[in-house]
Amino acid sequence: MAPASGMSRALRLGIVIAIGALVVVLVLAFRRDPHDIRTGTVGKPAAAFTVQKLDGSGALALDEARGKVTVVNFFASWCIPCKEENPALVRTYERYRSSDVVFLGVLYQDSRDSGLQYVRDNGVTWPTGSDDDGRVAFAYGVFGIPETYFIGADGVIAGRHIGPIDETTLVNAIDTLRAQAKK
Amino acid sequence: MTRSRAIIVIALVAVALALAWSARPRAETQTERVDRITSELRCVVCQGLSVKDSPSESARQMKEIVVQRVAEGRTDDQIRDEFRANYGDWVVLAPSLASWSGVVWLLPILAVLAGLAFAWRWTRERSVPLPEAPPAQLAALRERVAREESLDLPVDAS
Numbered sequence: 001m002a003p004a005s006g007m008s009r010a011l012r013l014g015i016v017i018a019i020g021a022l023v024v025v026l027v028l029a030f031r032r033d034p035h036d037i038r039t040g041t042v043g044k045p046a047a048a049f050t051v052q053k054l055d056g057s058g059a060l061a062l063d064e065a066r067g068k069v070t071v072v073n074f075f076a077s078w079c080i081p082c083k084e085e086n087p088a089l090v091r092t093y094e095r096y097r098s099s100d101v102v103f104l105g106v107l108y109q110d111s112r113d114s115g116l117q118y119v120r121d122n123g124v125t126w127p128t129g130s131d132d133d134g135r136v137a138f139a140y141g142v143f144g145i146p147e148t149y150f151i152g153a154d155g156v157i158a159g160r161h162i163g164p165i166d167e168t169t170l171v172n173a174i175d176t177l178r179a180q181a182k183k
Numbered sequence: 184m185t186r187s188r189a190i191i192v193i194a195l196v197a198v199a200l201a202l203a204w205s206a207r208p209r210a211e212t213q214t215e216r217v218d219r220i221t222s223e224l225r226c227v228v229c230q231g232l233s234v235k236d237s238p239s240e241s242a243r244q245m246k247e248i249v250v251q252r253v254a255e256g257r258t259d260d261q262i263r264d265e266f267r268a269n270y271g272d273w274v275v276l277a278p279s280l281a282s283w284s285g286v287v288w289l290l291p292i293l294a295v296l297a298g299l300a301f302a303w304r305w306t307r308e309r310s311v312p313l314p315e316a317p318p319a320q321l322a323a324l325r326e327r328v329a330r331e332e333s334l335d336l337p338v339d340a341s
Contacts, residue, residue: 010304040268040270133247134241134244134248138244141269143228143270144228144241
């Protein structure tokens with residue numbers, strides 16, 4: 001009888017350990033903020049890009065913002081969450097408009113005409129360009145839009161936000177990067 | 184050798200030749216290489232689909248990037264590393280053994296080992312010999328069997 005009870009003890013212990021391991025894995029997985037999924041681009045120099053401006057007035061290059069805190073927002077006219085976050089972007093842009101903070105909009109998987117109509121209808125007055133072949137989104141590791149990247153004055157991607165962003169998050173990120181740039 | 188045996192031998196040789204022919208080393212075309220690489224990369228906007236299998240626009244653009252990198256002469260590792268650099272290890276469908284996610288490769292092995300250990304202990308338990316009856320009890324039982332056999336009792340057919 002002793003081996004049988006020993007066996008059942010071992011089995012019970014194994015089941016408890018397996019369930020415990022499963023719980024730990026699930027807790028670790030769900031603890032992660034889905035707005036901040038880690039990818040390879042955060043903490044690395046922002047990839048240089050040049051895209052055609054939506055209004056057809058020439059090229060829009062990241063290099064133009066070199067040495068400045070830069071907010072790069074990926075959006076599209078068909079993206080409902082992009083419309084949801086747009087008022088926050090507009091307010092934040094107006095707040096920093098006269099400062100050295102640069103806002104750039106990158107149209108993602110959308111036609112230029114639709115994108116141009118979107119920026120006109122939604123009060124987007126910062127420079128916007130079209131990522132026609134998706135290379136800019138690939139270089140930044142964009143999963144889906146809206147996505148917003150924060151680039152420090154040193155040219156390194158300091159952070160990114162997946163999904164609709166709010167004004168508080170935008171202001172906090174920009175102010176943090178501006179404070180770092182002044183040091 | 185009978186005729187039927189000869190037919191079996193010829194069939195086996197034909198199958199072996201066909202297998203050898205299909206497994207022969209040959210140069211991979213660029214299209215095959217693109218298909219293989221994109222089948223190993225995760226479509227970032229899909230649920231568990233590879234870039235090759237996904238009909239999404241993101242996957243199509245990623246496939247174009249792979250086509251371009253292959254045309255440029257990049258190695259498989261260089262292409263995978265570029266995707267990893269932008270999207271993390273997550274973008275590779277089969278996790279690398281060298282990363283934390285490579286632990287998933289160990290799970291089936293651990294499961295098999297646990298199953299073997301369980302089966303070994305279970306069979307060991309079942310093979311434990313029963314304790315032998317005391318000699319006096321055995322003698323009494325033998326005597327009873329002998330007595331009942333000598334009585335030649337009728338078999339109960341109910």
